[in-house]
Amino acid sequence: MDLSTDYLGLRLRSPIVASASPVSATLDGIRRVVDAGAGAVVLYSLFEEQVRAQEVEDLLLTEAHEGAFGEALDYFPNAPSVGPAGTTPYLRHLERAAAAVDVPVIASLNGSTPGGWTSIASSMESAGAAALELNVYAVPGDEGVTGADVERRHLEILAGVREAVSIPLAVKLSPFFSATGDVAAALDAAGADGLVLFNRFLQPDVDTEAIRVVPGVTFSSPVEARLPRTWIAILRHRVHGSLAATTGVDAAEDVVAYLLAGADVVMTASALLRHGPEHVGVLASGLAAWLERKGFASVDGARGLLAVPEGAHAGAEARAGYVRALEEARGHYGSLA
Known part of the structure; x- marks a missing residue:
């Protein structure tokens, strides 16, 4: 059965992609999902806050010694040689991952402001990333921020990174725009090679006994796939770039449903954390069995059959x-x- 697909201009052996998660934090985890049949791996995200924190730490360390032994240039800490401050461990891991497997490794940048993304993105390209996923995670909680401001920020970030790199770019979107279709079309026209639908906001919960706010990190469930599946079906024939589905993937049926809606690839993280990296093989074999049972010779034959015409x-x-x-x-x- 032919499970190959195109995503961001890359030819993948399978539409099942390991999305950004702790699974990709080790070379062993990456190799396991690839050995199980993943078509690509999205590396865990490098957060804007991590880079900023490391930059401050490096600055404080340098300033603490700037008045001592001025004639000894090697007394000062060496600046990282791999990329911008705070990115070195990530870039080294990316470089090793890209060399360790024979499928595309996609780097992930998670932030909310335009500044600093371009130099980091360029370093990721140099480290071997086959593509970049821009995860613009921002909750517009300030009452002075308008919907137009939020949309403009996405376009500014995309424009800056697009100018800095030549590898494909995907933008991971929130489902909470007032006009998701318009934003998708604008990003598509501005140079995004693909859209990832949708990011999950990790909403905090309340511990009523301790009377405190607690983290709200939970695995996704198949019912959450309905919203991204709806928008993928709407956008299938309305944007030029690729469409990646994410959220709510646990069984092969979830993969099939996304493909029928029009997804080029189907990403999963929760299922891999819940069942282990080898679960990719369960999803792939289930997809192949469904295609054969329904008389399709390839993924392309089933893709988009239920998309909005x-x-x-x-x-x-x-x-x-x-x-x-x-x-x-x-x-x-x-x-x-």
């Missing part, structure tokens, strides 16, 4: 689906609206 009014299609869902539910539960 080219030329159709996406809003009307979504509205019609909403009405159909209510009508079906009414038969089970009575009037809902």
Whole structure:
């Protein structure tokens, strides 16, 4: 069975991609997902805050010694030679990972402001990244920040990185734009080679006994796939770049559903953390079995069969689906609206 697919201009042996997670923090984890059949690996994210913290630490260390032994130039700490301050461990790991496996290794940058991304992205390209995933994780909690401001920030970050590197770029989006389709089209036109739908905001929870806020890190569940799947189906024939699905992938059926909606690749992290890196093989074999059972010779034959048709009014299609869902539910539960 031909499971190969194109993503960001890269030819992958499988549409199943290990998304950014602790699995890729070690070469062993990377090798295990690749040996299990992953078409590509997205390295764990390098966070803007990590780079800034290391830059401050390096500055403080240098300033602490600037008045001593001025004639001895080697007395000062050496600046990192691999890339910008704070990026050296990540870049070294990226370089080793790219050399260790025969599938594309995609670097991931997680931040919220335009500054500093370009030099880091350039260093990632030099370290062997086959592509970059720009994870613009920002919660616009300030009342003075408008929707237009948020969208402009995404475009500024993309433009800066696009100018700095020649490798493909994917932008990982939040589902909370007021007009997701317009933002997707704008990023597509501005040079994004692909979109990853969607980022999961790790919302905190409340411990009512301790009366404190606690981290809200949880694995995704298949029901969460409905929103990104809807938008992938809408965007399939409306953007030129690749579409990557992420969130809610646990079984082969989840992979199939995303592909039918129009995804070029299907990414998973929670399933690998829940079941182990070898779960990629379970997803791949399940996908191959479904394709064979349904009479498809390849992934390309099934992709996008349930996408919103080219030329159709996406809003009307979504509205019609909403009405159909209510009508079906009414038969089970009575009037809902």
